[in-house]
Amino acid sequence: MSRLAVPPIFPAAPDRLDWPPRAGALERRLTRRALAAWQAGDGGPVLGFDAHALVIADPGGRALVESVGSALAAAFGITADAVLNRAPGIRDELSALCELVTLHPVPVPFEAGVPSAGGAELMVRGIALPLLRGDDPAGAVQIICNWRVVLERSAAVRLRRELGSALREVRSTQQALRSTQRTQDKAGGWQAASHPVADPFAPEFGVKLDE
Incomplete structure (x- = not known):
């Protein structure tokens, strides 16, 4: 063959x-x-x-x-x-x-x-x-x-332990980022509420709608 x-x-x-x-x-x-x-x-x-x-x-x-x-x-x-x-x-x-x-x-x-x-x-x-x-x-x-x-068993155990520690650190970082994002979103909402958009049809702008 x-x-x-x-x-x-x-x-x-x-x-x-x-x-x-x-x-x-x-x-x-x-x-x-x-x-x-x-x-x-x-x-x-x-x-x-x-x-x-x-x-x-x-x-x-x-x-x-x-x-x-x-x-x-x-x-x-x-x-x-x-x-x-x-x-x-x-x-x-x-x-x-x-x-x-x-x-x-x-x-x-x-x-x-x-x-x-x-x-x-x-x-x-x-x-x-x-x-x-x-x-x-x-x-x-x-x-x-x-x-x-x-x-070997000892190396495998150590590797699993290190992987577990790394995963926990990643989860902790993700939670911190989410918490920071929520804080920023709340702060942004407060700023938007504190600075409302001007109404172009308000009397001070002199714009009138046709009656």
Whole structure:
């Protein structure tokens, strides 16, 4: 297969194997391998990615976690035989993937920044694969992914604290500006009331209306 035939989301592998790995290269290789295994399979779960895979049954409905790999369970606190509740973080991303694959039963690569169960910020890359269940081409979804730490827990906590402080300062500044504007508006209204506009038809101007 030529390089031009490779979809843009799965870039061609480097010509030299001794190049230093680029950020995200491991995740992309995992995604390519998972896609190739799915394409060569019969619609069932892809094997060989157990620690980094989970299978979700009834993805367009109850979204029950049928199985979850040990690495995924440890990193994100996801457990088998539990409903995938749509909560902020990895669960929200997985729920959105399930809905998308249910609507369009094709492999969907994804990338998302989410917090880990321990509080660190992670960059997650992977692919959601539709699984055949009976006559339903997406009766289940298998998600295979890998991740790397972007911010350690202490740095993430410090960043959230700084962002919260900055947001509070912005709100305080906005409130002060609104208060100043209201004061100026009141002062302007008082000045306008203190200096009424002259009536051009008043007797002192000598202008008379035709009777």
